[in-house]
Amino acid sequence: MAGTTATSAESRPGTVRTKRSLAWRKFKEGKYLLLLFLPAFLFYAIFEYGPMFGILIAFKDYNVFQGVWASDWVGLKYFKIFIFENPDFTVLLKNTVLIGLYSLIWGFPAPIILALLLNELRSVVFKRFVQTVSYLPHFVSNVVIASMVLLFLSPDNGLLNQIIGYFGVEPIYFMAKSELFRTVYVASGIWQGVGWGTIIYLAALTAVDPSLYEAAEIDGASRWRKMWHISLPGIVPVIVVLLILNIGGLLGTGFEKVYLLYNPMTYSTADIFSTYTYRVGLMQGNFSYATAIGVFNGLVGFFMIVGANYLARKTRETSLW
Structure with missing residues (x-):
């Protein structure tokens, strides 16, 4: 037993040296890939993980002049x-969930449908043209x-009101009606992001085995059948x-566009966590309150x-981890 222990102890340094040399060799082989990865690592370390230190503010009665550590600890007060x-x-x-849910229900399938339709196009030139036009708004x-949405929906000379005016319909004050805000937000989001999302699904469609389409064509399957039974399951x-x-970002509805589109007349359906945080938490200098809202939003999204x-x-049987 003693001899076995001694032999293990003697072989251990050699094993450690072997592992170190192997790790160093892998590092040298992938040094250029690591160099390419470095900017992304620095970005997330500085702008994503570094600011997480500020979460402490949510549990303190934060005072700018006292600093984070010297501010009084208040626990879950905020x-x-x-x-x-x-x-x-x-x-x-309600507003945050509904806007996020409507965006998910209507916005998520849109690039999938567009990608499947583009995949069926035989004209390469027309396909590239549609792709370019669709993802430019991104x-x-x-x-x-x-600004474009406000111009298109303007009651005076907006394009949409001019079109419905030809049919004798009175101008509609879209941005003054709270019940229409979610529709405007979701529709503009689909227009802005459908093309960019399509790129991902078109790339996934290239990995589908072409022999499946050939076998389906021999069996007499229509293009609709091939799309439904081969293309869609493949992605x-x-x-x-x-x-x-x-789904994880359901409560993370974008602040910028909501803030730019909403107004006091649409607060009842447009005011969400992020805009409320900015208006009540940051504009009034209540940083602890604003941070608590952000932490709550992040925890809900995580779960x-x-x-x-x-x-x-x-x-x-498909997941992130």
């Missing part, structure tokens, strides 16, 4: 105020998108992964993405 004592919490939660800033893993990510991943793994 979480209780926001969730249980804030009369606007129910409205904010590169336009939200400020410009919001299901990608659909599931993106669906999980979208939603974990739950969606669990359900996907149990039902489709």
